[in-house]
Amino acid sequence: MIQTRGLSKTFGTHTVLHEIDLNIQAGEIVVLLGPSGSGKSTLLRCLNGLEDLSAGSIEVNSIEVTSTMKLKERQQRMLQIRRQTGMVFQQFNLYPHKTALGNVTESLRMVKKLERTHARHVGERMLSRVGLLEKKDQYPSRLSGGQQQRVGIARALAMEPEIILFDEPTSALDPELVGEVLDVMKSLAQEGMTMIVVTHEMKFARQVANKVIFMDEGRIIEQSDPESFFERPATERAQRFLSKVM
Ligand code: ATP
Ligand code: MG
Numbered sequence: 001m002i003q004t005r006g007l008s009k010t011f012g013t014h015t016v017l018h019e020i021d022l023n024i025q026a027g028e029i030v031v032l033l034g035p036s037g038s039g040k041s042t043l044l045r046c047l048n049g050l051e052d053l054s055a056g057s058i059e060v061n062s063i064e065v066t067s068t069m070k071l072k073e074r075q076q077r078m079l080q081i082r083r084q085t086g087m088v089f090q091q092f093n094l095y096p097h098k099t100a101l102g103n104v105t106e107s108l109r110m111v112k113k114l115e116r117t118h119a120r121h122v123g124e125r126m127l128s129r130v131g132l133l134e135k136k137d138q139y140p141s142r143l144s145g146g147q148q149q150r151v152g153i154a155r156a157l158a159m160e161p162e163i164i165l166f167d168e169p170t171s172a173l174d175p176e177l178v179g180e181v182l183d184v185m186k187s188l189a190q191e192g193m194t195m196i197v198v199t200h201e202m203k204f205a206r207q208v209a210n211k212v213i214f215m216d217e218g219r220i221i222e223q224s225d226p227e228s229f230f231e232r233p234a235t236e237r238a239q240r241f242l243s244k245v246m
Contacts, residue, residue, distance in 0.1 A: 002058075040167070049082035060081045089169075096140055123136075127154050182201060211223065214233075
């Protein structure tokens, strides 16, 4: 479902991803861990087609982008990839002047070109999946952080993505609001959604992930099942990381 080969990303002279090889199957829940600056967000952005690659290749759902393709073709394929991968951000990124439902239906109207009633119908279904149908007419400023993030998830779901990428979805939330967002993510996992999650929620990682990937300085250092990773991290770097976050 997702494959990268020798994926590298350089900003100016600074290489932030070094020859990343990834294989993610449909239905897998992958938790991506690593210290600040290790390249987690950049990797997600590359997989989402938000960031161009400097070397190597990416294949998402049979759409391949390689660094040797002509720019125009690469951009076209990145756009196709973006339409099949949902992304949920730490800072929600909701439109403040649109209601919860308006936020969810925006891309259905603009990208999928659904007519108003159809978009509303889909939007309401997505809001009810995250338990927020009764808040559909509220503006983001009237919603709690946890509710805003659930709208963010409903918005990602509305495009019927094959994969959802989560970049620290609960890091901006007050502790008591984290659980409701994780619960929505757990239910998506149970429904078989393919997910890559950058998170500091180690309990979630242990309970929900099929695979843990640990990155440091732009490289994948370890890749294993959660039990092995948390009980017997193979590298000193991962041990050091875990001793700080657990
Ligand atoms: P954090 O846990 O703090 O979110 P991260 O693992 O997500 O960190 P990235 O945000 O991917 O790390 O950043 C990896 C490296 O790439 C950092 O050194 C960062 O400064 C650099 N970087 C990221 N985006 C850019 C950019 N647009 N231009 C230049 N450098 C960038
Ligand atoms: Mg990040």
